[in-house]
Amino acid sequence: MAAITYRDALNQALAEEMERDENVFLLGEEVAEYDGAYKVSKGLLERFGDKRVKDTPISELGFAGLGIGAAMVGLRPVVEFMTFNFSFLALDQVINTASKMLSMSGGQIGIPMVFRGPSGAALQLGAQHSQACETWYLHAPGIKVVTPSTPADAKGLLKAAIRDNDPVAFMEGELLYNVKGEVPDDADFVIPLGVADLKREGGDVSIITHGPMVHVALQAAAHLAKDGIEADVLDLRSLRPLDVDAILATVAKTNRAIYLEEGWPYLGVGAQIVSIIMEEAFDDLDAPVLRVTQADVPLPYNKKLEIWAKPGAARAVEACKKVLYV
Amino acid sequence: MEALSPTMEEGQVVKWLRSEGDGVSHGDVIAEIETDKATMELTARGDGVLRAILVPEGGTAPVGEVIALIGEPDEDISELQAAAVSAAAASRSGRGEGDETTAEGGVAAAVEGAAADDGAAAVNRAAGAKLADVATGSPAVSAAADEAIDGRVKASPVARRLAADSGVQLATVSGSGPAGRIVKRDVEAAIEAGPTAAPGRATPPMPAAPVLVPSGAEFEDIPLSQMRKTIARRLTQSIGPVPHFFLTIEVDMGRAMEARATINTMLEREGRKISLNDLIIRATAAALKRHPACNAHWLGDSIRRFNRVHIGVAVAVEDGLITPVIRDADLKGVAHIGAEIRELAGRAREKRLQPDEYTGATFSISNLGMFGIHEFTAVINPPEAGILAVGGVEQVPVVEAGEVVVRNRMKLTMSCDHRVIDGALGAAFLSTLKGMLEEPAAILV
Numbered sequence: 182m183a184a185i186t187y188r189d190a191l192n193q194a195l196a197e198e199m200e201r202d203e204n205v206f207l208l209g210e211e212v213a214e215y216d217g218a219y220k221v222s223k224g225l226l227e228r229f230g231d232k233r234v235k236d237t238p239i240s241e242l243g244f245a246g247l248g249i250g251a252a253m254v255g256l257r258p259v260v261e262f263m264t265f266n267f268s269f270l271a272l273d274q275v276i277n278t279a280s281k282m283l284s285m286s287g288g289q290i291g292i293p294m295v296f297r298g299p300s301g302a303a304l305q306l307g308a309q310h311s312q313a314c315e316t317w318y319l320h321a322p323g324i325k326v327v328t329p330s331t332p333a334d335a336k337g338l339l340k341a342a343i344r345d346n347d348p349v350a351f352m353e354g355e356l357l358y359n360v361k362g363e364v365p366d367d368a369d370f371v372i373p374l375g376v377a378d379l380k381r382e383g384g385d386v387s388i389i390t391h392g393p394m395v396h397v398a399l400q401a402a403a404h405l406a407k408d409g410i411e412a413d414v415l416d417l418r419s420l421r422p423l424d425v426d427a428i429l430a431t432v433a434k435t436n437r438a439i440y441l442e443e444g445w446p447y448l449g450v451g452a453q454i455v456s457i458i459m460e461e462a463f464d465d466l467d468a469p470v471l472r473v474t475q476a477d478v479p480l481p482y483n484k485k486l487e488i489w490a491k492p493g494a495a496r497a498v499e500a501c502k503k504v505l506y507v
Numbered sequence: 508m509e510a511l512s513p514t515m516e517e518g519q520v521v522k523w524l525r526s527e528g529d530g531v532s533h534g535d536v537i538a539e540i541e542t543d544k545a546t547m548e549l550t551a552r553g554d555g556v557l558r559a560i561l562v563p564e565g566g567t568a569p570v571g572e573v574i575a576l577i578g579e580p581d582e583d584i585s586e587l588q589a590a591a592v593s594a595a596a597a598s599r600s601g602r603g604e605g606d607e608t609t610a611e612g613g614v615a616a617a618v619e620g621a622a623a624d625d626g627a628a629a630v631n632r633a634a635g636a637k638l639a640d641v642a643t644g645s646p647a648v649s650a651a652a653d654e655a656i657d658g659r660v661k662a663s664p665v666a667r668r669l670a671a672d673s674g675v676q677l678a679t680v681s682g683s684g685p686a687g688r689i690v691k692r693d694v695e696a697a698i699e700a701g702p703t704a705a706p707g708r709a710t711p712p713m714p715a716a717p718v719l720v721p722s723g724a725e726f727e728d729i730p731l732s733q734m735r736k737t738i739a740r741r742l743t744q745s746i747g748p749v750p751h752f753f754l755t756i757e758v759d760m761g762r763a764m765e766a767r768a769t770i771n772t773m774l775e776r777e778g779r780k781i782s783l784n785d786l787i788i789r790a791t792a793a794a795l796k797r798h799p800a801c802n803a804h805w806l807g808d809s810i811r812r813f814n815r816v817h818i819g820v821a822v823a824v825e826d827g828l829i830t831p832v833i834r835d836a837d838l839k840g841v842a843h844i845g846a847e848i849r850e851l852a853g854r855a856r857e858k859r860l861q862p863d864e865y866t867g868a869t870f871s872i873s874n875l876g877m878f879g880i881h882e883f884t885a886v887i888n889p890p891e892a893g894i895l896a897v898g899g900v901e902q903v904p905v906v907e908a909g910e911v912v913v914r915n916r917m918k919l920t921m922s923c924d925h926r927v928i929d930g931a932l933g934a935a936f937l938s939t940l941k942g943m944l945e946e947p948a949a950i951l952v
Contacts, residue, residue, distance in 0.1 A: 436665045436691055467663045467691040468684075506684050506692075 182365055188358040190332035191221045191297075194339035195259065197368065199229055202257060205343055208235040208244055209261030209298075218263050219299065219358055245271035245296070249279050252294040252348075259343060262298035265314035265352060272317065279348040280323030295342045297351035300328075301393055301443045304356075305487060308479035313392075313444035318350040319420055319453075325349040325374060326420040330395035332362035334418055337372030345374060354393035375422035379431070383411025386501045387431040387438040389454060391417040394441045394492070401441075401497035412501060420450060428454065429462050436467040437504040441497050446474040468504040473497050508568040511540060511547040512862040517569040518542050520562050529557050531577055534681050538575075545858045548700060556580045559588055662689035669694045674850065675701075701859045721815065721838075728809040735810075739926040749805075750925040753884045756937045758944045760900050760915040763790075766947040774842055784874050785845035786947070787897055792816045792836035793950045794940040795870055801936045802869045804890040805927050811890075819868030819888065822852045829855050830888065832868045872897065882918035892927035895940075896920040917944075 185193070199205045207222060213236040216223040226234040237244040241262060248258040262268040268275070279292050302311035318326050325347055329335040335353065342349040364370070380395060381402050388398045395416045402412040413431045417424065432438050438458060440451030451472035458470050476490040508518050518540040525537045531551040538549040551557075555577040562574040573591035578584050660677045662670070666689045670677050675697045682689035731739070743750055763786055771780045795802040795816050804811040816837045819830035831851035833844055854860050870892075873885045876899030885896040898918040905914045919940065923933040943949045 464664045464668050467665045506690055 182363045184361050185332055185364050186358065187329075187332045187335050187353070187360045187362070188219065188221055190336035190362075190364050191339055191353065192223055192225070193364075194336045194343075195222065195225060196228065198340055198343040199225070199233060202343075203233075204255065204257045205259065206233045206235065206251075206256065207259045207261065208237050208248060210237055210239055210263050212236060212261050217261070219355070221353075221358070222261070241267050241271040242274055245274040246278070248294055248296075249274055249282075249292060249348075252279075252292045253282070253290055257293050257343060259295045259297060262296060264310060264355070265298055265300035265350075266310050266312050268296065268298070268314065269317070275318070275324065275348070275350075276321045280321050283347070284323060291346050292348045293346040295339070295345075295349045295351050297339070297342075298353065299355040299358075300352035301354055302356075302480055302487070302491060305482055305484060307482045311480040311487075313442070313475070315352060315391075315420055315442075315450055316444060316448060318352075319450065323348070325422065326352065327374060327418065328352045328392040328420060329418060330354070330357065330380075330392055330416055332360065333364045333370075334372060334378065334416070336364050337370050338374065338418065340371045341374050344371070349374070352392065357393055357396075360396075372418070374419045375424055377418055377424035377427035378416045379413060379427070380416045381412065381414035383413050383435075385410045385412060385435055385437075386505055387413045387415060387435045388441055388497060388501065389415045389417065389428060389431065389438055390441040391420060391450065392443060394443050397492065397494050398441050398497060400494040401501065404494060404498045405501055408507075410501065410505065410507075417454075423457075425457060425461070428458060429465075432458055432462045432470075433465045436465055438470045439497065439500040439504060440470065440472045441492060442472070442474050443492065444475060445477055446472060447477060449474050468506065471500045471504055473500045508540070508562075508570050508572050508574050509549060510570045511549070512542050512545075513866070514862075515542045515570055517567055518547075519567045520564050520574065521546055522564055523560055525557050527557055527560055531555065531557050534683075545860055545862075551577060553577050558582070558584050561588070561591055660689065661687060662694075663691065666691050666694045669698075673698050701854055701861070723814060725815060726811045726813045728806070728811050730809055735926070743926070749887050749889055751884075751887060751922050752925050752930065752933075753920055753922055754930070754933045754937055755882060755918055755920045756941050758917050758919060758941045760917045760944065762946055763787075763944045764900070764915060770841060779842055779846065781841045781845040783900065784876075784897070785841045785848065787874070787944065788818055788820065788833065788836055788844055788848075788872060789839075789841050790940060790943040790947070790950055791870070791872060791895060792818055794936055794943055796837050797939050798932070798936040800932050801893050801923075801928055803892045803927050804869070805892055805924055806890060810892075810927050813869040815869070817867055817869045819865075819871040819891075820848055820852075821871060821873035821885075822855045824856050824858070829860065829865055830868060830871055831855050831860060831865050834867070870894070876900065876917070882920050884920055885922050887922050887924055889924075892924045893933070893936075894922045896922065 195207060199207070207225060211218045212222045213226040213231065213234045216226075222234065245260055245268070248260040251258045262271070275296065279294070282290050282292050300315065301313040315326060315328065318324055325342070325345065327338050327342055327349060329338045339351060342351050381399060383402065386405070388401060390398045395414065398414045402414050405412050413435055415427060415431050440454050442450050444450060446452075449472065451474060455470045455472060458466070473492045473496050475492055478490060480490055481487050511518065521539040521541050523538050525531055525535070531537060532554050533551060535551045536548045537551050537557065540547050540549050556579065557575060558578045559576040560574070561576070562568045568574050573594060576584055576587055576591065578587075661682060662677055663684065667677065669675075669691060670680070673694075675694055677689060680689050680693050680697045683693050684690040760783070763783065767781060767783055767786055774780055799812050799814070802813050802816055804813075815835055817832050817834045818836040819832050821828055821830050831848070833839070833847055836844060839847070851860065851864060855865070868888070868891060871885075871888050871894040873894060874897040875883055876897055880898050881901060882898040883896050885894045887894050896919070898920070900915050900917045902913050903916050904911050905916070919937065921933055921937055
């Protein structure tokens with residue numbers, strides 16, 4: 182095992198999968214000559230050449246469609262969006278073609294591709310560049326959504342996503358690229374999609390979350406531990422397919438849960454999770470499930486307002502205490 | 508000292524759970540009080556600081572005496588303390604004279620701090636105000652009763668499930684959640700207060716109420732005829748307060764034991780089982796329904812005949828005996844009765860029965876068979892009119908069709924209050940009961 186950055190873990194995953202299967206290729210803005218806007222594709226052009234690593238013009242709709250076309254004829258493209266905020270331009274291709282083609286073709290035309298890039302806020306990038314984009318990709322059936330929070334999860338899940346025959350939206354975190362973590366050396370380290378991970382174990386309350394918020398959840402759990410409250414932190418890792426059993430198991434254990442997410446509250450990821458818990462774990466609940474989300478406003482640019490609008494550990498702690506009635 | 512049971516006259520403080528200076532809130536359990544029957548919880552009736560403990564652990568106080576003071580942290584309680592002490596002294600010397608500073612029945616143990624120039628008057632005013640709060644049973648009931656105003660108890664789903672599984676009545680639990688919602692910890696506390704826990708699920712869960720509750724009058728009072736009055740007067744003169752007579756009958760238990768085995772086979776997959784005594788209780792209840800004259804109380808100027816059957820089952824406890832009551836025993840299945848007995852007996856041994864669980868029997872049963880007793884005569888629990896003493900099942904040689912065979916026989920001895928039950932009446936009841944035990948199918952008829 183070695184401790185590497187989230188960025189390097191992604192880089193390794195890409196390199197290993199491109200080595201393993203010559204149909205895998207990478208395309209996006211700045212991925213080749215510039216080594217990637219966030220350096221995730223560093224060294225790949227040099228290693229694999231310009232047939233496998235392709236710079237595209239600034240036209241998300243165009244190169245997303247190009248990737249989809251390539252997938253339809255048997256290639257396995259990895260399309261990088263510089264951030265998922267920019268991918269809104271490509272949503273017609275993603276939602277109307279990538280996610281529906283298998284179904285509309287009666288199972289004949291699969292789309293084995295990955296759309297990847299950072300989603301969510303960084304620091305003071307402004308309202309248009311700070312959105313958590315999961316919900317747009319989750320709503321239409323036909324596309325998988327994965328949100329790794331640690332380097333090990335990033336590597337294992339990206340390899341699984343590339344090998345998956347369905348379109349996968351792989352959402353990274355800009356603030357996570359420098360996070361270091363232990364990653365197994367195993368050359369074939371793959372984490373299956375649809376399996377959540379209990380990042381912390383406790384018996385008093387469940388904090389269910391995904392993506393960069395996993396780290397905020399762990400901070401909140403540390404605060405709660407000082408008050409003698411031990412929290413389960415469940416990192417969903419895959420939002421579609423969803424590990425419902427893991428969610429129900431933690432709620433059965435603690436009888437109370439909160440959902441922590443970076444996105445907005447209205448029809449956010451948490452709304453879906455809460456609905457599942459309410460329907461399938463009703464008798465296990467001692468309190469309603471609360472959600473901690475970004476404030477329902479376009480994210481402010483102002484430094485202090487941005488911090489206030491984003492969900493932090495303090496608000497997660499407060500919500501946990503509320504469902505514990507303390 | 509609150510009246511924590513209907514018959515309580517004084518209580519002993521077993522343990523103070525809070526100390527002087529501790530903050531307390533309405534509903535907090537602040538002390539354990541030993542009454543004539545069981546150890547009960549004393550709850551605070553107000554918010555504030557426990558300023559003074561006037562009766563220490565081990566001390567005894569009659570119902571109505573002030574045993575502690577709750578007030579504001581910096582309030583001057585010296586007058587209240589003096590008034591409470593003098594009231595206690597006055598009550599000890601002048602009990603039963605309607606002393607102004609103590610109220611009859613239940614005055615709350617803790618007096619709320621009240622600004623008053625006259626300490627004694629403050630005790631009195633607070634005493635008057637608190638009378639309304641007194642619960643005749645478990646102190647928790649009054650608080651929880653507020654929650655069910657529209658008939659709906661607010662409880663979280665897991666609290667409901669926990670209560671249903673462990674037989675806790677939600678209506679008796681005080682909710683600590685928002686708007687009085689009963690939450691998991693409230694039910695857990697209620698379970699701890701009256702533990703039912705056998706490890707795992709050895710005692711099966713008990714449904715909260717009988718399946719069928721009959722409508723109509725609970726009882727009818729029969730005025731005494733001249734003959735009745737005469738019998739009563741003469742027999743009392745001859746034998747003491749309750750004129751007992753005893754009827755013994757021998758019952759062949761072969762078919763009953765077969766029924767037990769069959770039933771236990773059916774229950775095996777649920778991990779439950781019944782005992783012969785459970786069957787005897789069920790049969791007795793059915794027989795009493797057929798002979799309502801035996802399901803009665805002597806009230807002195809009338810006889811109360813009950814339309815429902817509540818059987819008191821004698822349970823030996825450490826320093827005596829108590830009879831937890833199986834309500835509507837004629838409407839419950841044997842498995843239910845068995846589970847209920849075991850649960851109540853367990854709590855009885857730990858002195859954790861609530862008053863409404865050991866009062867209200869219409870008839871009693873005592874079984875000493877497990878001690879090897881063949882037959883015995885039990886003493887009637889007044890005001891009940893009868894009690895059944897059950898001996899052990901013995902293998903005895905019996906002559907049948909000219910042959911000596913081995914049969915399982917059991918002796919039942921019924922003690923009857925001759926003021927209510929005459930010989931023929933008691934004999935008829937026993938004959939019915941014998942018939943039911945010798946052929947359990949008769950219970951279904």
